[in-house]
Amino acid sequence: MRPEIEPERIHPLNARSPAGGRYVLYWMQAAQRAFWNPALEFAVDLADERRLPLLVAFGLTPHYPEATLRPYAWMLEGLRETARALRERGIGFVMRLEYPPDLALSLAREAAAVVADRGYLRHQRVWRRYLAERAPCPVVEVEGDAVVPVETAYPRAAVSAAVLRRRIRPLLPRFLRPLGERAPRIRADFAEPSLNPSRPEDILPLLEVDRTVAPVDFPAGTGAARARLRRFIEEDLPRYADLRGDPRQDVTSGLSPYLHFGQISPVEVAWEVFRVGGPGADAFLEELVVRRELALNFVWYTPDYDRWEGLPRWARETLSAHAADPRPALYSLEDLESARTDDPVWNAAQSALVRTGRMHNYLRMYWGKRLLVWTARPEDALRVGLYLNNKYALDGRDPNSYAGVGWCLGLHDRPFPERPIFGKVRPMTPEGFRRKFGEVHPWP
Numbered sequence: 001m002r003p004e005i006e007p008e009r010i011h012p013l014n015a016r017s018p019a020g021g022r023y024v025l026y027w028m029q030a031a032q033r034a035f036w037n038p039a040l041e042f043a044v045d046l047a048d049e050r051r052l053p054l055l056v057a058f059g060l061t062p063h064y065p066e067a068t069l070r071p072y073a074w075m076l077e078g079l080r081e082t083a084r085a086l087r088e089r090g091i092g093f094v095m096r097l098e099y100p101p102d103l104a105l106s107l108a109r110e111a112a113a114v115v116a117d118r119g120y121l122r123h124q125r126v127w128r129r130y131l132a133e134r135a136p137c138p139v140v141e142v143e144g145d146a147v148v149p150v151e152t153a154y155p156r157a158a159v160s161a162a163v164l165r166r167r168i169r170p171l172l173p174r175f176l177r178p179l180g181e182r183a184p185r186i187r188a189d190f191a192e193p194s195l196n197p198s199r200p201e202d203i204l205p206l207l208e209v210d211r212t213v214a215p216v217d218f219p220a221g222t223g224a225a226r227a228r229l230r231r232f233i234e235e236d237l238p239r240y241a242d243l244r245g246d247p248r249q250d251v252t253s254g255l256s257p258y259l260h261f262g263q264i265s266p267v268e269v270a271w272e273v274f275r276v277g278g279p280g281a282d283a284f285l286e287e288l289v290v291r292r293e294l295a296l297n298f299v300w301y302t303p304d305y306d307r308w309e310g311l312p313r314w315a316r317e318t319l320s321a322h323a324a325d326p327r328p329a330l331y332s333l334e335d336l337e338s339a340r341t342d343d344p345v346w347n348a349a350q351s352a353l354v355r356t357g358r359m360h361n362y363l364r365m366y367w368g369k370r371l372l373v374w375t376a377r378p379e380d381a382l383r384v385g386l387y388l389n390n391k392y393a394l395d396g397r398d399p400n401s402y403a404g405v406g407w408c409l410g411l412h413d414r415p416f417p418e419r420p421i422f423g424k425v426r427p428m429t430p431e432g433f434r435r436k437f438g439e440v441h442p443w444p
């Protein structure tokens with residue numbers, strides 16, 4: 001095995017003995033890319049070691065939690081490119097309309113071993129366990145979507161970014177290094193039945209999913225992600241430290257959907273930015289590594305990450321103590337979803353989210369905090385925030401979604417002086433927003 005795939009990334013999921021088989025299987029789920037993918041490279045090495053070809057399988061389920069037509073359309077565009085890149089490397093690719101772990105399990109019956117990437121959310125973990133318990137061969141998970149593997153970074157839930165930062169920063173030199181690609185020695189020549197990944201337009205109509213959330217015009221795939229990263233480094237990274245918190249400027253990388261679907265490696269992004277250096281790089285690595293991996297830490301160690309009980313006790317107590325405080329207005333879910341509030345900034349942000357699937361981080365914080373003021377109970381603010389974020393955001397249904405909406409209700413934050421509705425949770429108000437950015441809001 002290549003030394004570039006650090007042992008901390010490798011997690012055997014069962015103790016089966018190596019089996020005979022026709023191929024090594026990489027069940028691709030979270031890391032949907034052909035490049036800088038430790039699970040894929042580990043599978044290539046394993047296939048070479050066993051003198052077998054490598055088969056990659058992707059199970060397409062129409063029941064992915066909370067997913068609408070928007071993410072499916074975008075994901076399939078990305079997979080079209082990934083499948084082509086795998087074929088060019090002599091790796092087989094199968095995509096079927098099937099419950100993902102069942103597809104992996106049926107193909108595992110003829111595999112010498114199965115490699116899986118790591119997913120951090122509840123259903124992703126259940127899927128991997130389901131496969132590992134039933135597969136007749138070894139199942140090994142390789143963690144490639146964190147710069148520092150989540151359990152190496154910290155052994156329990158971190159209460160704040162400061163706690164994780166102290167642990168992660170010294171580990172960066174060990175985990176921040178390039179990973180090249182290798183073609184397997186034996187070229188794959190499979191005739192397994194598969195959907196045609198180069199024709200997403202034929203696959204989308206087969207999916208019974210919520211079609212009310214339309215696809216967005218935002219290029220998908222590893223090539224687009226890499227082009228965006230290059231442009232960001234050349235044009236915006238030097239201004240990132242000063243301007244990333246200003247929603248009137250467009251200086252952030254826009255990489256979150258690519259990271260969510262695993263179309264680009266966070267290690268690749270961090271490596272390219274780290275090589276440039278400077279205050280912009282420091283500020284960016286704080287978001288990409290510390291903040292993003294704080295979200296991984298949160299969902300990994302907090303079974304209730306998507307429930308009220310997942311918030312810190314102090315935050316729940318103070319918000320509950322203020323639950324009966326009078327609200328300036330109460331809006332229904334329908335009003336909120338249709339951006340019908342008395343706050344033009346919030347309405348503009350919500351409308352943009354519905355139309356484009358995107359919202360600037362600062363606006364997202366403001367957007368989430370306002371929900372506290374307009375819903376009857378703080379539990380509703382959490383529920384509505386997650387619902388709207390995950391329904392419309394292209395990068396939604398991510399560990400960052402739960403940590404982001406949770407942050408609006410006190411997660412990973414500290415207590416502030418007490419005030420109505422917010423209690424001791426950090427407030428954000430329209431007046432504060434206007435003081436910072438003026439009356440003009442140029443976002444559409």
Ligand SMILES: Cc1cc2nc3c(=O)[nH]c(=O)nc-3n(C[C@H](O)[C@H](O)[C@H](O)COP(=O)(O)OP(=O)(O)OC[C@H]3O[C@@H](n4cnc5c(N)ncnc54)[C@H](O)[C@@H]3O)c2cc1C
Pocket residue numbers: 244252253254255256257259260287288289291292293295359360361362364365368389393395396397398400401402404405407408
């Ligand atoms: C209410 C709320 C909901 C959110 N929902 C999501 C979500 O569904 N999916 C999602 O990926 N992010 C979410 N975030 C975090 C953050 O807003 C986005 O990651 C960021 O705006 C993405 O834009 P970018 O790629 O241009 O970020 P950049 O500023 O270019 O940052 C680079 C990368 O660092 C990570 N990052 C940046 N800011 C944060 C942050 N505050 N916390 C964690 N990671 C961060 C992201 O992976 C991002 O792509 C949410 C934040 C809030 C307050």
